[in-house]
Amino acid sequence: AQSVSQHNHHVILSEAASLELGCNYSYGGTVNLFWYVQYPGQHLQLLLKYFSGDPLVKGIKGFEAEFIKSKFSFNLRKPSVQWSDTAEYFCAAAGGTSYGKLTFGQGTILTVHP
Amino acid sequence: DTGVSQDPRHKITKRGQNVTFRCDPISEHNRLYWYRQTLGQGPEFLTYFQNEAQLEKSRLLSDRFSAERPKGSFSTLEIQRTEQGDSAMYLCASSGLTEAGNTIYFGEGSWLTVV
Numbered sequence: 001a002q003s004v005s006q007h008n009h010h011v012i013l014s015e016a017a018s019l020e021l022g023c024n025y026s027y028g029g030t031v032n033l034f035w036y037v038q039y040p041g042q043h044l045q046l047l048l049k050y051f052s053g054d055p056l057v058k059g060i061k062g063f064e065a066e067f068i069k070s071k072f073s074f075n076l077r078k079p080s081v082q083w084s085d086t087a088e089y090f091c092a093a094a095g096g097t098s099y100g101k102l103t104f105g106q107g108t109i110l111t112v113h114p
Numbered sequence: 115d116t117g118v119s120q121d122p123r124h125k126i127t128k129r130g131q132n133v134t135f136r137c138d139p140i141s142e143h144n145r146l147y148w149y150r151q152t153l154g155q156g157p158e159f160l161t162y163f164q165n166e167a168q169l170e171k172s173r174l175l176s177d178r179f180s181a182e183r184p185k186g187s188f189s190t191l192e193i194q195r196t197e198q199g200d201s202a203m204y205l206c207a208s209s210g211l212t213e214a215g216n217t218i219y220f221g222e223g224s225w226l227t228v229v
């Protein structure tokens with residue numbers, strides 16, 4: 001069965017700390033990977049996506065993620081977080097021909113203290 | 115705002131009543147999706163349309179749920195004889211068939227509380 005798991009339910013950091021959120025997936029065949037963010041009271045927004053090519057993907061707001069096929073991982077990173085990064089982060093995956101049918105992880109709540 | 119819009123944003127209903135949610139996708143987006151999200155969980159896929167055709171339905175979509183997209187534009191999701199377990203956020207999303215990478219854009223969701 002297709003699945004996505006996120007390692008941490010809640011991460012608490014101080015401003016300027018580095019961030020890494022773990023994501024592992026279980027999918028047969030070609031997989032497309034995404035990170036979405038949901039700021040308080042707002043809709044899900046796409047941070048970045050991986051379809052093919054360079055496994056290091058850069059997204060908006062200084063976020064990046066690395067696709068490591070051998071580890072079935074797609075971890076999200078940011079070298080220096082800001083208070084405004086406080087939000088819930090979701091990793092998601094879709095089969096190669098099913099772009100719209102996303103399987104989401106449980107989400108990770110990130111709290112950044114000023 | 116030219117994003118995905120959903121209505122109503124919040125709905126409280128008594129168990130056994132029917133509810134209907136509406137979604138207006140980004141104009142000219144061919145694909146429209148419905149997801150459900152409960153507290154502490156990520157969204158779960160329910161169904162999707164390409165134009166007016168409903169191409170896939172999740173097994174989560176019981177017989178009490180029906181979705182339509184009659185003219186290939188807006189969509190409705192109806193829940194009949196609501197149960198407390200239906201309490202959740204219902205998310206609509208859309209994407210363009212030809213857009214590179216086929217990014218999916220989500221609406222703000224419709225909260226359903228069944229009492």
